[in-house]
Amino acid sequence: MTKVLPFCTLLLGIICMGLFACTEARLPCDTPKIASLNILTVHYPTDTATTVVDTALPAAVFSSVTDHGVVQILFPQQANFTISLSPLSDTCRYYFTTDSAHQRVDTLDFYYQRSLDFISNACGFTYFYSLDSVHTSHLNIDTVRILNSSVTNNANITQLQIYIHTFY
Amino acid sequence: MPTLRSFKYIFILFISMLLTGPFTSMAQEQADSVATDTTLSRHDSVAVIKRDSTKHQLTIGVDIFHPIMNAFTADRSGYELCADYYMRHDVYFKAEAGWGASNVNYSDLKYATTNSFARIGLDRAIVPRENLKDWDMMFIGIRLAFAPIHRSPASFTVLDSVWGNSTGSLSGKDFLGYWFELVGGMRVEIAHGLFAGWAIRGKFLLDGADFRQLAPLYVAGYGSGDKNVVFDFNFYFSYAIRWKPRHYPIIPKPK
Numbered sequence: 001m002t003k004v005l006p007f008c009t010l011l012l013g014i015i016c017m018g019l020f021a022c023t024e025a026r027l028p029c030d031t032p033k034i035a036s037l038n039i040l041t042v043h044y045p046t047d048t049a050t051t052v053v054d055t056a057l058p059a060a061v062f063s064s065v066t067d068h069g070v071v072q073i074l075f076p077q078q079a080n081f082t083i084s085l086s087p088l089s090d091t092c093r094y095y096f097t098t099d100s101a102h103q104r105v106d107t108l109d110f111y112y113q114r115s116l117d118f119i120s121n122a123c124g125f126t127y128f129y130s131l132d133s134v135h136t137s138h139l140n141i142d143t144v145r146i147l148n149s150s151v152t153n154n155a156n157i158t159q160l161q162i163y164i165h166t167f168y
Numbered sequence: 169m170p171t172l173r174s175f176k177y178i179f180i181l182f183i184s185m186l187l188t189g190p191f192t193s194m195a196q197e198q199a200d201s202v203a204t205d206t207t208l209s210r211h212d213s214v215a216v217i218k219r220d221s222t223k224h225q226l227t228i229g230v231d232i233f234h235p236i237m238n239a240f241t242a243d244r245s246g247y248e249l250c251a252d253y254y255m256r257h258d259v260y261f262k263a264e265a266g267w268g269a270s271n272v273n274y275s276d277l278k279y280a281t282t283n284s285f286a287r288i289g290l291d292r293a294i295v296p297r298e299n300l301k302d303w304d305m306m307f308i309g310i311r312l313a314f315a316p317i318h319r320s321p322a323s324f325t326v327l328d329s330v331w332g333n334s335t336g337s338l339s340g341k342d343f344l345g346y347w348f349e350l351v352g353g354m355r356v357e358i359a360h361g362l363f364a365g366w367a368i369r370g371k372f373l374l375d376g377a378d379f380r381q382l383a384p385l386y387v388a389g390y391g392s393g394d395k396n397v398v399f400d401f402n403f404y405f406s407y408a409i410r411w412k413p414r415h416y417p418i419i420p421k422p423k
Contacts, residue, residue, distance in 0.1 A: 007356060010354065010364055025241075025242075026274060034328060064331065071330050084330055086331040087331060092331070120383070120394045121277065121383065121393075121394055122394070124324055125277070125324045125326055125336070126326055127334075
């Protein structure tokens with residue numbers, strides 16, 4: 001080979017060295033680190049209806065009962081809610097009301113199995129869950145249905161459907 | 169992200185390119201031999217079949233890119249050596265090896281890894297040599313690689329602002345990583361027997377099962393264990409040892 005071309009490509013390689021040399025100490029975590037339990041609230045529009053419609057609750061409150069007290073999450077008017085399960089045990093409890101102004105508070109008890117999951121070196125470890133059952137009182141809630149028992153960091157899967165009484 | 173099927177097709181494409189090159193050269197050589205034979209027989213002379221008068225060349229090199237990178241990164245290190253032997257028809261047998269380590273000391277994740285690695289494969293020059301003294305080359309190649317990896321016990325914390333943080337640990341582990349590589353690059357003889365050159369590599373993890381529990385931050389020879397496809401770069405200085413060409417006996421043509 002004539003020497004001009006090789007030396008030009010050699011130079012190109014030295015330039016490439018600079019490009020490949022760009023590394024960061026720890027990459028930012030670009031995936032959710034907490035597994036999300038996604039809930040859709042629905043109701044039957046009439047007593048005789050056979051299909052449900054989404055229920056946009058006016059000011060729903062989910063309150064997690066933790067070891068260090070009750071942590072309230074207040075949601076604006078909506079029908080889709082995201083909460084998290086406790087990574088510290090295989091069961092956890094939430095208090096739930098459809099409107100922060102109401103006194104009717106339901107209890108939601110979640111029973112599940114935890115599995116440790118490595119996301120990446122940027123994000124570290126998290127817990128995913130497999131829902132076994134959900135027990136509830138029935139002040140606002142008619143019934144609860146598990147649509148998908150797998151609780152991961154995929155925010156697009158709805159795991160739980162809560163049927164609300166029509167008089168909520 | 170490329171699928172396994174696309175990897176397969178890329179692999180087949182490279183294998184085809186590597187294999188068809190030598191056969192094309194052999195076919196050309198056979199054609200030349202026939203032409204020579206015809207000429208000689210016309211003059212009823214002694215035929216000499218000179219198959220490959222290229223010198224033997226063994227090249228041993230060291231990568232300087234990763235040691236330079238080591239100076240700028242506190243959490244990982246890697247060193248690479250390479251050797252190649254000129255076979256025939258612009259094809260080189262290549263062997264590479266190295267070692268390295270990584271140390272993860274984040275607030276929520278702590279562990280360390282060490283590993284060595286070996287790669288073997290073929291390079292094929294894609295620009296024909298001008299003469300028998302021309303050893304500069306632009307090349308493409310493939311490699312198969314494996315790395316025995318040791319991971320120390322790991323400790324981690326799962327951060328949760330609602331329920332509270334939880335901590336845990338994993339025991340240490342020894343496992344193997346496998347991958348294949350597509351390589352392209354060049355090298356030029358800057359002084360007698362002394363080469364400088366670079367290579368860009370696309371690396372494709374073949375079996376990531378052991379990486380799922382806790383992917384090593386860095387595997388020397390491969391790169392980030394978090395990824396199934398990695399691109400890497402090497403800059404080599406290497407020295408060539410050459411010795412006499414093969415001698416084939418002069419074969420008298422039967423009368």
